[in-house]
Amino acid sequence: MRSLSGDSDSASHSAFIESLSSFSRLHRAQRWEGTFGEFLATILPPNPAAMARTSHQYIWDMLRWHGRAAQPDMGDSMRARELFKRELFGIDEPLSRVVDYFKGAAAGSDVGRRLLLLLGPPSGGKSTLAILLKRGLEEYSRTDEGAIYAVKSSPMRENPLNLIPASLRAEFRERYGVDIQGELSPWARECVEREFDGDFVRVPVERVFLSEASRTGIGTYAPHDPTTADIADLVGSVDLAKVAQIGDEGDPRAWSWSGAVYAASRGMLEMIEILKVKREFLYLLLTMTQEKNVKVSRFPLIHLDETILAHTNLAEFHKFLQEKENEALLDRMVIIKVPYALSYRDEARIYQKLVSGAPAFRNVHLDPHVLNLAAVFAILTRLTKTEREGLDMTKKLRLYAGEAVEGVPESEATRLHAESGDEGLNGVSPRFVINALSNAITRGNTHSLTSMELLLAIKDAIESDARMESKHKKAWVDHLVTARKEFYNRWVKEDVHRAMFASFEEEAQQLLEKYLDEVEASLDHRQVTDPITGETRPADERFLRSVEEKIKVSDSGKMSFRQEVVRKAMVAFKVGEKFKLGSHARMREAIEQYLFEERRDVLRLVTSTARPDDDARQKISVVQQRLVSEYGYDEHSAKEALSYVTTLLAQE
Secondary structure: OHHHHHHHHHHHHHHHHHHHHHHHHHHOOOOOEEEHHHHHHHHOOOOHHHHOOOHHHHHHHHHHHHOOOOOOOOOHHHHOOHHHOOOOOOOHHHHHHHHHHHHHHHOOOHHHHOEEEEEOOOOOOHHHHHHHHHHHHHHHOOOOOOOEEEEOOOOOOOOHHHHOOHHHHHHHHHHHOOOOOOOOOHHHHHHHHHHHOOOHHHOEEEEEOOEOOOOEOEEEEOOOOOOOOOOHHHHOEEOHHHHHHHOOOOOHHHEEOOOHHHHOOOOEEEEEOHHHOOHHHHHHHHHHHHHOEEOOOOOOOEEOOOEEEEEEOHHHHHHHHOOHHHHHHHOOEEEEEOOOOOOHHHHHHHHHHHHHOOHHHOOOEEOOOHHHHHHHHHHHHHOOOOOOOOOOHHHHHHHHOOOOEOOEOOOHHHHHHHHOOOOOOOOOOHHHHHHHHHHHHHHHOOOEEOHHHHHHHHHHHHHOOOOOOHHHHHHHHHHHHHHHHHHHHHHHHHHHHHHHOOOHHHHHHHHHHHHHHHHHHHHHOOOEEOOOOOOEEOOOHHHHHHHHHHHOOOOOOHHHHHHHHHHHHHHHHHOOOOOOHHHOHHHHHHHHHHHHHHOHHHHHHHHOOOOOOHHHHHHHHHHHHHHHHHHOOOHHHHHHHHHHHHHHHHHO
16 A cells, blocks of 8 residues: 555656646747847748737737637637636636737727726735736746847847837838837937947847846836835936946936836736825826826936736725816726626635635645535625515525526526626625634634534624624624525535435436426326336326425426426437436426435434434444545534534424
């Protein structure tokens, strides 16, 4: 056994080393350095358009490059979302708008002259989106497709094509089919004249690699105290030490080109909490976005090509809206709301990502419903009540998760969300839930956390939160009760039921086929032939209704439900597939509930712990083992689940 484990570990190590080697081979970028003349002769001709890309075009190409392995039938916009797929969940609409922004800007649309502002609640994914874009740029710049060249040693890493004089650019366009949109910086202009006597062909050019750490093509600005913030953090200032050496404050060499806007040249500048900065900062950034240049003292306009991605929270944005003088600034922004996820399945994926990287959870077992249950609670706090009759919060939550709800078409989810434009901008944050989980684990020093322990941990976090009003606390505690009653109770009973009966899936499939036979006979007004006696009889309406009533299909709605089931069964038949329980979510739920009701007495007997005999004890042990081996429980959570279901059955 030990030998097998050793072999497995060795294979795992080898596989990881091979992954590292493969990554290194893929991203081993070839460095290049030469004169501008050599650049024009060897680097430019194979792909002139790539050498003349703007920052928006470069980012759009980067997004498509990251989606190159996506399915062939995907459009460009869908492919471009692949970069975010593994890290961001439940915000497909905002991601689509971000992708559309870059697509439009790359095509020359006027949105390229607008600052991109992400607006949303804390811990909603804004910073993660920015981080992913920055990582994507770093990786792309090390590939052949993402090769980017600059005037050597330029603090702005400006495009070497900017060296071509204005009088020759029309000829360049005719020869290579691309436009040159930039201008030389004061630094480069002074360098060409002083070091190369105006002979720009001899100016050195090098390949550069975008990197946030080295402030190359990626910049980040986070505001500190607005009263002491200096615009020099963005555009630099006179370097007095260099002035002493050079003797002229107007010499570009005497200027400190360390501002964030220069670091982000040719790439992206992330502005964190942008609306906290002084208004002069905003005017500078928005002018730079629209005009592609910045004005600092002692120098003419400095051309800068970069994409500005900013983000802020709702409180700062609402404050900004109240000041009328900001209307002109708002017109020069593309504002994209980034709300919290509204599908509990997506929210649970966020928690899974967070706990998988947290040391506190490394050796802790979570029962199979912990994260989903926490997610249900979180989504309930974010939803707004609907005025539609017969549609409560739990039904709305299920619709948003893609689940079928009786009497409500699946397309209704989109309409409901459109009616509640600010839905997801308030409510509990993922960080709040993860903190509650962490506290439950560290305080209890436990290695196993059950769903009920999770609910108690969140309840404790709500009640101990000094920032919340009592009315708000009561509403959130009520959501916890709803999550337990409407979701967890059903989930845990299903687990115990399935664990009790090994033949559950086979028996359920047989029941589904019986239901289909009876429904088809009922719809066709024909007799059913008994397979054993050969006798004929009418369709068993009593059986059909006993199944349908488990999911509250009304008598008036039974025909449309039956027709829908038969229609889906026919679709499966036409493509050569078997109609199974998983083919129809509501049908699966009905069959499971039907079986559960049939076995209720047996379930009560087996889960009873009041002085069980040896036979009952053996049955309990088998159920616990199956919960552990097949349903994701451990010994502690399996025992708790059985005890909880016993209590539920005693109350019914």
